[in-house]
Amino acid sequence: MGHDKRIVIVGAGYGGVHAAKLLNKKLKKEDGVQITLIDKKPYHTLVTDLHEVAGARLEPDSVRVYLHKIFAGKKVDVITDEVEKIDYEKQQVVGKAGQYGYDYLIIAVGSEPCDFGVPGVFEHGFTVGSLELATKTRDHIEEMFRKASVEKDVEKRKKMLTFVVAGAGFTGIETAGELVEWTRDLCNKYHIDRNDVKVMVVEALGNILPNLNQKLAAKAFKYLTKRGVKILTNCAITKVCEDYVVLKDGSKIETKTLIWTCGVQGNRSAENFGLELNRRFRIHTNEYMQAAGKENVYVIGDVAYYEYEGKPVPQVVETALQTAETAVHNIIADIYGSSKKPFKPNYHGFMVSLGSRYAVAELMGVSLSGFLAMAMKHLVNIHYLFGVAGLNAVLSYIMHEFFEVKGNRSLLGGHVAARMPILWLVCLRVYVGALWLIEGISKIQQGWLNPSKIFIINTSDVSGATAKAGEAANTAQKLQPLLKQPPAIYKWFMDTFVTPHAFVFQAMVVLTEVAIGLALIAGLFTVLASAGSIFLSLNFILSAMADKSILWYIFAAIALMGGAGRTCGLDYYVIPWIKNWWARTPFARRTYLYIS
Template sequence: MGNNKKIVIIGAGYGGLHAAKLLNKKLKNNPDIEVTLIDKKPYHTLLTDLHEVAGSRIEPDSVRIYLHKVFAGKRVNIILDEIEKIDHEKQQVIGKKGAYQYDYLILGIGSEPCDFGIPGVFEYGFNVGSLEAAIRTREHIEEMFRKASVEKDPDEKKKMLTFVIAGAGFTGIETAGELMEWTKSLCDKYNLDRSEIKIMVVEALNTILPNLNAKLAIKAQRFLNKKGVEVLTNSPIVEVARDYVVLKDGRKIETKTLIWTCGVQGNKCVENFGLELNRRCRVQTNEYMQAVGKENIYVIGDLAYYEIDGKPIPQVVETALQSAETAVHNIVADIKGEEKKPFKPKYHGFMVSIGSRYAVAELMGVSLTGFLAMAIKHLVNMHYLFGVAGIDAVLSYIYHEFFEVKNNRSILGGHIAAHVPTFWLVLLRIYVGALWLIEGINKIQQGWLDPSKIFIITASDVSGATANATSGATAVQTLQPLLKEPPAFYKWFMDTFVVPHAFLFQVMVVLAEVAIGLALIAGLFTFLASAGSIFLALNFILSAMADKSILWYIFAAIALMGGAGRSFGLDYYVIPWIKNWWKKTTFARKTYLYIS
């Protein structure tokens, strides 16, 4: 392998992030290879979720994955800069803050909205092409509702409450679905009649969702129509003004909100990079994802233009990921003197959510709709996030998609989204803790810490080897236990492990009861104490020593596991300290096992 090779990746989008992680994996044991990722932002943006931000289903932080978390413990340098040009002779990329040497360069700077030369689009329209744009769109939509609530002129009010989404591709339909749901709560908030709201999807083609099969597109359109969304096909927009848009047939739609999702082009900064461009500012590549005429420059994702069977590769996430894999393979192959491989994409399908509970999907030739399609979309998202930042990113996604939702806008509605104030659980926590503490003290007084007295082994617990039960066991048998006798596996466990060390296990039970009681009373490690409470209760049930009253402990403990120690308990202070300490550990950073 060659020495002192510098690989620079520009752009921390889907492709750039994937390329950096793959290079680290393949070359981490080679100290002569230096991998650098450059982006103007300190985080990776989940672009496919921006419609949820624009529609106020999730908060902006939900789509940010910070690069320092992704690459903690990895041999990838992170530089925050905006690259403006490439010096091909010196093999440098030049940014606003400095110049960076490269031996191999991967361009993954993505795309930006394209107006197709239609006047007024960028001046008066909104979009969801970036996090900043999605936030502006979100703020504008709510501002229209706020203004409409006090507007006296009916014509002005109608313009404010008419929302036009231009483009019926994935982004347009998903944005329409979010807006369709959000307007319900906005009407309640600003005391507006929902019949005054008009949402329109305007598409130049004769169908919506052209990348899906016709049956799924029809189902999606029917769902939108059913929810009150008007869909216009064969209706290209030719002009955009502050208060209206004009269609090719001359129709004028009066509105103060146009959300433009009609397509994207390569980031225009690439015009200064000295590379051969094809349609819409996309860099022409060969089959190895190399920029034409530049063997050490690779182009991935939306920026790359390469035709397969006469069609340009689509600007979708799977293209970004798979083109990144091709570029990384070929760079490593070139360093090692091995054979390069051409880009051969394999698309697994497409999924489109229409609001929070309905989706249409085409996966490996199978068409899905409704709840199942939405569930698979969530699973695919979590699979991607796990690869990027491990279980921490997955848990964060689950939290903001299912638990921290507003107005029941999730696939499960609001059934698991309600936030219960933990202070209501304080008295229950202390009461359950006191019961366990009293139980432990009673056992101590009965002699459970006396090695001459064994209480935990009864005649029904184990086989004949332990039939010599004590009087304490006889007292237990007067209860009406939930089980007449322990299950066979429990008897085996008792015979094998407990009987030879009966007193030790007996002491452990007593100490556990006292510890659980004190922990719950103090509100310290409440989750673990509650789990211990459940474990002990189940143990007593399996040993045929407990009647139905023991079930109360189980259900109370389940309730307490939801953060009962955060109110008037030591967990309020201890858990944040532990989290801060844990996040700084090398193990947590390398494994992504952060605690949110």
Template sequence: MAQSRKIVILGAGYGGVHAAKLLNKKFKKDKNIEITLIDKNPYHTLMTELHEVAGGRVEEDSVKINLKKIFSATRVNSLTDKITRIDFKEQKLDSEDSSYEYDYLIIGAGSEPAFFGVEGVKENGFTIWSLDDALKIREHIINMFRKASSERNAAKRRRMLTFVVAGAGFTGIETIGEFAEFKKKLSREYDVDEKEVRLLVVEATNKILPILNDNMIDKASRYLNKVGVEIITQAAITKVEKDKIHLGDGREIETNTLVWTCGVQGVDFSAKLGLTMGKKGRVAVNEFMQSLDYENVYLVGDNEYFEEEGNKPTPQIVETALQTAETAVKNIIADMEDKKKEGFKSNYHGFMVSIGSRYAVATLAGKSLSGFIAMAMKHLVNMHYLFGVGGFNTVWAYLVHEFFDMKERRSMLGGHLSAKSHGFWLAILRVYVGVIWLLEGVKKVQNGWLKSENIFIVQTEGVTSASEQAGEAAQAAATTVTPLLAHPPEIYTWFMDKCIAPNAFFFQSMVVLAEIGIGLALIGGLFTFLASCASIFLSLNFIICAMAGKEILWYIFAGFALMGGAGRAFGLDYYVMPWLKQWWNKTTLARRTYLFIDTPNH
């Protein structure tokens, strides 16, 4: 009997979730391996998208993914708990109420803002390192505009409408970019002149986004200036008060809002574990991502400190988290199987920075990109990651949040995909199209299409006189219509002769029943999406058969319009679809494929 092993992963960040997915893939059929993921939150947070929440572009649901959904139908047991202590000798983790034993431990507890000893930052500034942080910033900014709208004291009003981001790295630039768009909405909503709003990014070094090349830095700077952002470089913040910021060169900026993004360090929890430390509060590891103190303890992501060639530490970015997680998992498996371990070797594909919803700069695979293309690549990379985490369901949710439900036209495609129309306007069209299909089906029944001796859809041998008469009548009617195609394509004719003709009556009956079924479904508003698809398919089939003229095209275009939820207004879909969604979400197939469907509240 194989030896039972317990693998515990602490932290559901990028590294922790990726490690859990990889371990499940390896051991999904091995019941002797127990995989546990522990995090203080029941969801995985998309940390790289928090600026969108802070800047009011998306709601909080867009940056969190429920862990139960991620790991449904897997071997991973995801638990919500706050670990307070780790006993490495006894190999267990303790919370206030529980203990968890392990044979192998992966720590991915993340990082926290570094304040570098600057007086007053922690007390008077905001950080953007959690979902709660982002929500607090958003609410604060809204509150500043609300107060400023009725404030008559010029100095107080100026402080309220001055917003400063400290740090010009990825997070800082993306945050100030969101603020530049958010101010337009808030200025209009609270009747504030946009010219009164001041946005600044303050950087201690001599340039913004130092990890990018100079060309991309220049483009980012020009765009920031274009949207009204002041860039102050070579100006370290030395002190922060409630309504004032002091710079190293003696300048002062009066403001009620400072968002601090100047750097990160390992979480304080990791620093207190008693492990050998590297720099910036990160735990030192070897090339295998193992703690220098315990061979069965691995660290990933922002928690680990490892210097590659040239004594350069691994950067605290998403790709590092994913790649260190892969290294840790490979070496845990190697240890179990008594194989040689593999050292960490970074392979970074590039860096992307969005500045608001419509502009980005990036370096990918050695190529420099900016504008629309860079923004498109950022969305594609995000969707690639989300597909790996939660399949098509999370990708669809991302598209909904970023494009289909986007307000204020804050997407790279503007508001074209988010334009909405009330369903009741489509209800009239739905019923009309349904009646037309129903009448077509009934007419065919009256003309004998459900009688086996009458075959109209193909030429057959030994047709009856009734069929001949009906065929002549159909031909006479067809003379009043100019088909879109003069004759069916050869491959279609071959298909009809080989597959349809031997079962002509069956397929003919299906056409009639389909027309009646489509008609009834659309009239009743039941399964409207499927009925609309069937309407489009049947119409295209008539066109390919060279039986329909241009007048049938309106069925196709109407079908596309009705696919947008026409059955949810004055239709049975209003009642049936929520019930079906709830039933589907409980099935094993939904859990295995991650194809969960959000159910609306009525």
């Protein structure tokens, strides 16, 4: 490169984050490149999961991925600022908190809900277009149930318990699916008859989910209607008021809750950028994703307007990711003097969840529905999160979607969602620890730490363990071991590695038993101590010297791994300290191997 290059990305949505990660990957060895990502929020929002927040299946923190975690150890400077304008002559991005020079600029400010000129939508309606709006919608819905539970006026109560979703596209149908599940739980919580609750979907077109094939759309229609959702098609909403909405035929739906999901437009902040816009605030680009008339300014994601084969590219996640890849390729091509490539979309399909356990999907021409479609949706989300923030983000997603759910609202129901009452494990932990400690002390008294006394002998009976995890070897013949003789590979291992160093391994067994006992009693590193308990027990089984009673140790240790050291144990203090220390290490930041 001839001189330093400054690349600034405005917006940390799907496109902006993907562009920043790609630039880091391809240019991290270039000392003369500076990559800056600017967003008014310090986190990346999983916008495709906002309907789950609005429906109270996920907590707000579940859809936040903080930028400092995504780009820790990366060649990307993250700045929290709100961009007000762009000075193209000086090549500066002007924010409220500062100015940022650039040689290449990527605009990825995303989209926002569009009211399509319908009066009252934003004044009286609700949306799921951002984390704040989705949270506001969720709070309002529960507030309606709370008020309805004490409301005596029948008409007022009916309005409070009527929920209208405007729009039957992906977001509208997903929101309706969440609502019909959540309202069931709210009815139980506030002692309201489920028959008093009405969930409706109002669609201006003649069918729902127009981007899916008719067969899948029909399955979605049937699934929702079977669960009590009333779907009205060919019914455009013409006005939204505080207590009702007006349809195109002049009829009214009395409601205190309209959730507007009829579509999006480009982020209005694009008006301040001085670029050519279409009527929906999307910035016109050429096939290289360059803004019209600006060779070093690229536009990606929902805010970009480009027609491919005569049709505008859709405002979906795959468009954001693929336009980001095109822009990054062309910026690097310009830096190194190679050829640019035009944007060619390659969509793999669409997935729509209808609550927590059912989905419809069309993936690479294959139609899926039910459990399999929902499983695929989770796998796609996991794949994306792994690319964004590694294993830590994946584990966090799994915890939120399966282990921390309320009302059994997950693909697996409540089978893995119940939280173990760890207080009751304290006694078990101390008891198992005491048994290991007593066993270790007993071996010491027998002389296991005396080099002249070898209890681990070089025969087929290669262990001194007993049914209670290690009584003296001379009592082993009285037992009925689980295995008649050690497996051949185990015998080979013992003959090759253990017998030549018998005392060392014998001492290790004793000290390990003592260490496990002390750790479990103290509640220190309980997971590791439990794993050690399982390892020793399995070793005793493989040695053909342990009977079925040894299995008790294994299953007790598995139970103790559920956090038994966090109550009345040192893990309560030590583990948080280790997590904080580890999170600050360069290795953890570089590899995303944070400890949740």
